[in-house]
Structures are given as C-alpha cells and as structure tokens.
Amino acid sequence: MSAVQLTDVHRTQFEKDGFLRVSEFLPVAAVSPLIQELSAAVDEGANRALLEGRLRKTEFDQSCGLPFDKRIVALCNATGEAPNHYPQLIAKAMSKNHKTEAMFELLTHPQVLDVVESLIGSEILCHPQWNIRASLPGDGGALMQIGRAHV
Numbered sequence: 001m002s003a004v005q006l007t008d009v010h011r012t013q014f015e016k017d018g019f020l021r022v023s024e025f026l027p028v029a030a031v032s033p034l035i036q037e038l039s040a041a042v043d044e045g046a047n048r049a050l051l052e053g054r055l056r057k058t059e060f061d062q063s064c065g066l067p068f069d070k071r072i073v074a075l076c077n078a079t080g081e082a083p084n085h086y087p088q089l090i091a092k093a094m095s096k097n098h099k100t101e102a103m104f105e106l107l108t109h110p111q112v113l114d115v116v117e118s119l120i121g122s123e124i125l126c127h128p129q130w131n132i133r134a135s136l137p138g139d140g141g142a143l144m145q146i147g148r149a150h151v
Helices: 008-017 028-052 057-064 068-079 088-094 101-107 110-120
Strands: none
Touching: 028 057, 028 068, 028 088, 028 101, 057 068, 068 088
16 A cells, blocks of 8 residues: 555545646656756757747756756746647657656555555556646646546
C-alpha cells in the first residue's frame, strides 16, 4: 500500500469532482525525469517564441533562472498566451504524442497504482492520449489530475 492513505473526505471529493488532488503524493525522485523532459520542451518553446518575436530577450533571460512551474507561468504571461488554451510554449509536451519512458514510469509508479486502485478498483487502463495536461493559474485546474476521465 502507498504511503498516502485516502480518507473518506478524499473519496467523497473524488466522487464529487471526478478527480483528486493529493499534495506531496510522490517523492520528488519519481517525478524528476518527467519534469526534466517537460523543462526541455519549455526551453524549446521559449527559444521558438524568442526567434518568432513573441518573446523579448529580457523576458527570456529573466525566465531562465526560474523553477520549472514558475517559468511556464512567466513565459505564458510574457507571450500573452492564455493558460486555458494549451499555450504554444508547451504544446509539444502536452500533445498526445508525449509517450516517453518518464511518462510511463510515472503512470505505473506503485504509489499511483495503489491510490488509483483504491478509488476505482484493480482494472486500471492508461490511455496514451492526453496523459498529461498543464493547468496554469487562471484555468481553474490542478497541475496533475487523477480522475475517471484521466486514468
């Protein structure tokens, strides 16, 4: 069983909303490979935005020292991209084609499977399309969601 023990409040929240956000659910080491991949995609998107003139050099430079989650937000703000419309900056990583080893390892992590099983039972399928979706400030979502429509 995972270190995270779901409460009745968690289960009720899941039944009500169709997803469940659990803070500090996985160790950093479990998500680091995926964050590295996504960081590379953000770097690529930022470089592309800079070359296309959608991002100024000063904004690009200021974003370089920011942590992953803050950099995405800063870049979206700088380019004026709406966070709820799959910003071009991260579109490549958010596509259905992001089928990497790091994504697979996260989706099949024992703690993820234990919690999902406790919510929906042992028949767990991970569809390869739209496995990851960034929810930035202003779009009302959670950064990572585990829910009926997302499992």
